[in-house]
Amino acid sequence: xxxxxxxxxxxxxxxxxxxxxxxxxxxxEFVSLVGPSGCGKTTLLRMIAGLEDPAEGAVLxxxxxxxxxxxxxNVPPQKRKIGMVFQDFALWPHMTVFENVAYGLKATGRKRxxxxxxxxxxxxVQLGDxxxxxxxxxxxxxxxxxxxxxxxxxxxxxxxMDEPLSALDASLRDEMRILLQSLVxxxxxxxxxxxHDQSEAMxxxxxxxxxxxxxxxxxxxxxxxxxxxNNDITASFxxxxxxxxxxxxxxxxxxxxxxxADVQIPLSSSKTKGLEPHDWVHAIIRPxxxxxxxxxxxxxxxxxxxxxxxxxxxxxxxxxxxxxDERLFAYTxxxxxPGQEASVTIRDTIHLIQHRGGVSHEExx
Amino acid sequence: MAQASWTQRVSKYLALAVLTLLVFMPxxxxxxxxxxxxxxxxxxxxxxILGEGMYQEILLNSLLLGFGVVIVSSLIAAPLAFFMARTExxxxxxxxxxxxxxxxxxPYIGAMGWILSMxxxxxxxxxxxxxxxxxxxxFTYFGMVLVMSFHLFPFIYLIMRNNLENIxxxxxxxxxxxxxxxxxxxxxxxxxxxxxGYSMGALLVFVKTIGEFGTPVxxxxxxxxxxxxxxxxxxxxxxxxxxxTAAILSTxxxxxxxxxxxxxxxxxxxxxxxxxxxxxxxxxYTPLGRKQIFAWVYLAVILGLAVGVPYFSxxxxxxxxxxxSGLALDNLTLRHIQDLFTGSGxxxxxxxxxxxxxxxxxxxxxxxxxxxIIMKKRGTVEKGMDFLSIAPNTVPGIxxxxxLILFWNAYWNPAPVYNTWMMxxxxxVVLYIPFTVQNIKAIYGQLGDSLFQAxxxxxxxxxxxxxxxxxxxxxxxxxxxxxxxxxxxxxxLVGSLILRPPNMHTxxxxxxxxxxxxxxxxxxxxxxxxxxxxxxxxxxxxxxxxKSQRYRT
Numbered sequence: 071x072x073x074x075x076x077x078x079x080x081x082x083x084x085x086x087x088x089x090x091x092x093x094x095x096x097x098x099e100f101v102s103l104v105g106p107s108g109c110g111k112t113t114l115l116r117m118i119a120g121l122e123d124p125a126e127g128a129v130l131x132x133x134x135x136x137x138x139x140x141x142x143x144n145v146p147p148q149k150r151k152i153g154m155v156f157q158d159f160a161l162w163p164h165m166t167v168f169e170n171v172a173y174g175l176k177a178t179g180r181k182r183x184x185x186x187x188x189x190x191x192x193x194x195v196q197l198g199d200x201x202x203x204x205x206x207x208x209x210x211x212x213x214x215x216x217x218x219x220x221x222x223x224x225x226x227x228x229x230x231m232d233e234p235l236s237a238l239d240a241s242l243r244d245e246m247r248i249l250l251q252s253l254v255x256x257x258x259x260x261x262x263x264x265x266h267d268q269s270e271a272m273x274x275x276x277x278x279x280x281x282x283x284x285x286x287x288x289x290x291x292x293x294x295x296x297x298x299x300n301n302d303i304t305a306s307f308x309x310x311x312x313x314x315x316x317x318x319x320x321x322x323x324x325x326x327x328x329x330x331a332d333v334q335i336p337l338s339s340s341k342t343k344g345l346e347p348h349d350w351v352h353a354i355i356r357p358x359x360x361x362x363x364x365x366x367x368x369x370x371x372x373x374x375x376x377x378x379x380x381x382x383x384x385x386x387x388x389x390x391x392x393x394x395d396e397r398l399f400a401y402t403x404x405x406x407x408p409g410q411e412a413s414v415t416i417r418d419t420i421h422l423i424q425h426r427g428g429v430s431h432e433e434x435x
Numbered sequence: 436m437a438q439a440s441w442t443q444r445v446s447k448y449l450a451l452a453v454l455t456l457l458v459f460m461p462x463x464x465x466x467x468x469x470x471x472x473x474x475x476x477x478x479x480x481x482x483x484i485l486g487e488g489m490y491q492e493i494l495l496n497s498l499l500l501g502f503g504v505v506i507v508s509s510l511i512a513a514p515l516a517f518f519m520a521r522t523e524x525x526x527x528x529x530x531x532x533x534x535x536x537x538x539x540x541x542p543y544i545g546a547m548g549w550i551l552s553m554x555x556x557x558x559x560x561x562x563x564x565x566x567x568x569x570x571x572x573x574f575t576y577f578g579m580v581l582v583m584s585f586h587l588f589p590f591i592y593l594i595m596r597n598n599l600e601n602i603x604x605x606x607x608x609x610x611x612x613x614x615x616x617x618x619x620x621x622x623x624x625x626x627x628x629x630x631x632g633y634s635m636g637a638l639l640v641f642v643k644t645i646g647e648f649g650t651p652v653x654x655x656x657x658x659x660x661x662x663x664x665x666x667x668x669x670x671x672x673x674x675x676x677x678x679x680t681a682a683i684l685s686t687x688x689x690x691x692x693x694x695x696x697x698x699x700x701x702x703x704x705x706x707x708x709x710x711x712x713x714x715x716x717x718x719x720y721t722p723l724g725r726k727q728i729f730a731w732v733y734l735a736v737i738l739g740l741a742v743g744v745p746y747f748s749x750x751x752x753x754x755x756x757x758x759x760s761g762l763a764l765d766n767l768t769l770r771h772i773q774d775l776f777t778g779s780g781x782x783x784x785x786x787x788x789x790x791x792x793x794x795x796x797x798x799x800x801x802x803x804x805x806x807x808i809i810m811k812k813r814g815t816v817e818k819g820m821d822f823l824s825i826a827p828n829t830v831p832g833i834x835x836x837x838x839l840i841l842f843w844n845a846y847w848n849p850a851p852v853y854n855t856w857m858m859x860x861x862x863x864v865v866l867y868i869p870f871t872v873q874n875i876k877a878i879y880g881q882l883g884d885s886l887f888q889a890x891x892x893x894x895x896x897x898x899x900x901x902x903x904x905x906x907x908x909x910x911x912x913x914x915x916x917x918x919x920x921x922x923x924x925x926x927x928l929v930g931s932l933i934l935r936p937p938n939m940h941t942x943x944x945x946x947x948x949x950x951x952x953x954x955x956x957x958x959x960x961x962x963x964x965x966x967x968x969x970x971x972x973x974x975x976x977x978x979x980x981x982k983s984q985r986y987r988t
Contacts, residue, residue, distance in 0.1 A: 121888050147891040154892035160885035164907045173903070174893030217889075224894065 071132045071227035071260050072097045073118060078127035080113055080284075087113045089285045090127065095262065095277075097132075097227075100254060102263045102271035105281035105307065111264045112232055114281075118262060119154055119230050120147035131228065148177070150228075153221030153259075157233040159213045161205040167192070167216050168201040174224040191219040194253055211242040218250065222257055229254060231263045235270060247274060268308045272296065280304045298421055302352060305423060311356040312398050318349045327353055327420070330394035333371055335416055352423040360400035361415045362387060370413030373398070375406050389414060440897075447808050451816060453801060454823040457865050461838030462689075462830065468841055469686035472679025482683060494687065497645045497662040503580035504644040505637050508588035509595075511737060516595035518730045521721045530734065531593075537741040538589040541926040541943070542582075543649030544962045547950050548745025549573070549582050550654060551752055551959075558748055561761050574658045583650050585741040587640050594636030595629075602628045631702070638699040642692045646831025648929040653950070663688045664833045664929075671837055672933045678841060685834040696829050752959040771960040780961055783945035787965070790856060790941065791924035794863030799917040801864070802871025807905070810879045828869035835866060836930045854936045862930035867923055871916030878912035911980060918976050922969040 080088040103111035116122040128138040136145040195215035272292040299305035316327040325337040553573040651665040670681035756768035949958030
């Protein structure tokens with residue numbers, strides 16, 4: 071079942087919680103809404119569920135409006151046939167696991183299916199043995215699995231998830247993420263997932279919607295938003311890296327990104343369409359694009375190592391560039407120490423964001 | 436969310452109408468009557484009687500009593516609060532339960548117990564003859580303060596203890612780590628935080644004291660210490676009845692308590708109302724070691740005075756064959772208990788049981804209804820309903836009673852309620868709606884919105900959610916509200932005394948009239964039975980609650 075928004079808009083008093091938005095979520099697609107808190111992602115999710123009334127616009131499921139301001143249509147949440155997983159699990163404490171999961175079936179009069187559907191849903195989340203327990207007798211991860219089973223027990227074609235993993239320990243989060251991901255695909259549901267954790271969104275989604283201040287900044291596959299962010303907000307919110315200000319110049323016919331008087335990063339001339347020399351641009355430089363060399367070199371950019379963090383499989387190093395205020399991040403397998411001199415070279419594609427207009431360009435260094 | 440359906444709107448305005456009828460009308464009639472005591476509008480001119488010496492003295496007495504009780508009950512409570520919050524005694528949670536007993540004892544029964552002990556040739560002199568020169572001082576202002584302080588100190592104790600516990604731990608540790616000396620910490624951290632909480636408790640005790648009726652009407656009237664509540668009672672029920680003056684005095688009392696109450700709300704809102712949340716809080720701890728014996732002795736003395744003295748007197752009197760013969764084993768009898776169950780006492784007791792049962796059921800139902808409405812949305816109407824449902828708890832009981840007389844006994848009121856048993860039920864309902872509302876609200880407030888949203892997205896309609904999620908979850912609150920209303924209604928004195936229909940006694944009025952001009956032993960036997968019965972109900976329902984709440988622990 072696909073979900074379509076048409077000029078959907080929401081106000082909270084004077085706060086423009088969601089600026090007019092039109093987009094379509096394809097049937098069977100896993101879409102994440104990401105952004106900092108207060109960006110409007112949860113509001114959008116709750117409007118899909120019917121828990122929040124939009125101010126303007128329409129929401130359509132498979133072309134049929136469940137909300138339409140102009141036609142005065144507002145299908146209440148209980149008639150929208152959706153499943154929803156909440157951040158705080160929202161399990162009813164006075165019902166057993168079985169009763170929690172069976173609730174939606176009983177509420178909609180599908181009493182004959184209760185036994186089969188609940189068993190199936192609980193088996194899907196590996197909780198078949200716990201059906202007679204009360205929520206307080208379960209661990210956090212088990213509680214969330216019950217909540218997931220409850221959301222899928224009625225066979226909804228749409229599942230909405232509001233930061234379902236944020237209340238869990240880091241170690242449980244990966245396990246639950248994989249469970250959710252595979253379950254949603256197995257049951258072929260259209261999933262809308264709200265999170266403020268960009269790595270979670272990238273790991274799970276078919277498509278990511280980056281939001282900020284009630285506005286969609288960019289929509290695209292995880293690879294697209296990571297490699298080709300179209301503005302600073304997306305670039306800094308998604309993935310690690312350094313946003314660097316610079317001027318496009320040409321030195322001996324080779325395009326360069328001039329960061330400061332002495333620091334220049336070479337760009338290739340192959341794809342400088344639309345860029346004039348002396349355009350101010352932003353470049354997003356990801357740590358994996360930065361090659362660290364502990365021996366200072368003539369060709370590289372020199373700097374001093376500031377911090378070294380051990381990540382398990384490698385080190386993450388931050389390097390302050392000589393003669394300017396910028397810092398770059400790099401990954402290395404070699405142990406280094408703060409204060410050490412080093413040089414870096416940039417490889418692969420550097421993604422450039424032009425200052426005005428937000429048009430993005432691709433450059434190859 | 437979907438627009439409120441018309442049934443919800445009807446329900447809302449119907450509930451508002453019920454609250455208006457029960458709470459708003461009586462209370463506003465008190466004020467209205469105070470402005471027109473003789474039927475014509477006199478404005479504030481009516482209050483000129485307050486210039487008369489007699490009324491000035493009454494007002495002064497009330498205020499003096501209030502201050503005295505605040506001071507004495509604070510002095511009693513402070514060491515206990517410290518012991519329970521900061522020392523080894525805190526491990527014994529049962530002490531808290533025992534300390535609540537004085538507060539749960541009807542004040543008039545406590546006062547009667549004290550009178551029986553302290554009167555000439557009372558139990559105090561019989562057991563400790565050397566007390567004879569001291570006991571007369573009990574029948575003065577000091578006795579009043581003492582009795583009422585021993586009734587109200589648990590209230591201030593609980594506030595002080597919670598306060599000390601909250602301040603403790605991290606906040607003090609933070610002060611310690613940042614280099615504060617003990618005195619500096621006390622002055623800059625503990626005291627400011629403590630005072631804001633304490634002042635709240637002190638003001639509430641003050642309001643409770645000046646609105647209290649049981650002790651003034653038993654002890655105060657006996658010694659000629661008249662206060663606002665006992666005077667209002669006199670004007671409202673003793674010939675020549677003068678509702679005008681009763682209304683003026685009620686308005687007086689009402690304004691003092693409301694002023695204090697609002698001051699407290701304002702004060703609480705502007706000071707750091709909430710000390711850090713309980714999460715991960717460590718408790719400050721001052722082990723007493725062997726010195727804790729002093730703490731235990733102090734506790735024993737306080738409990739002896741607050742619980743031991745009144746209950747010993749009540750029980751001794753109830754089981755004593757011949758009051759003149761004093762305390763002796765051969766003077767023991769069950770005669771009075773037997774008489775109680777064969778004579779008019781049984782009727783009175785039974786009346787109390789069924790009146791309280793009906794009243795508690797109605798007020799729990801109204802409480803549930805009103806709470807569901809006011810917790811769902813916070814509009815103007817809802818806020819008004821919230822205020823009305825809590826109001827009877829902030830207004831002294833006797834003022835509510837005067838208002839009920841003015842409203843239900845008015846010539847234009849067609850309802851045939853006044854002078855029937857329905858009047859008593861109405862009185863109890865009005866007086867105790869706040870308890871049911873507060874109990875239900877407390878539980879409702881803990882339920883996250885997502886519990887209901889989860890039900891909605893599961894496909895449940897509003898009524899199905901109400902039945903399967905909301906009601907089962909707040910049932911413990913409803914039950915707690917019901918028990919509270921029932922037990923307090925069982926012993927309610929002021930309303931029962933003034934509003935009971937002719938020839939109908941309740942257990943409280945029975946105790947009062949036996950004590951004043953009948954067989955004291957019969958009254959005390961009734962007191963024992965009533966207190967025992969309500970305690971059994973409390974324990975029984977508590978047990979039942981535990982059973983039905985398996986999911987809670």
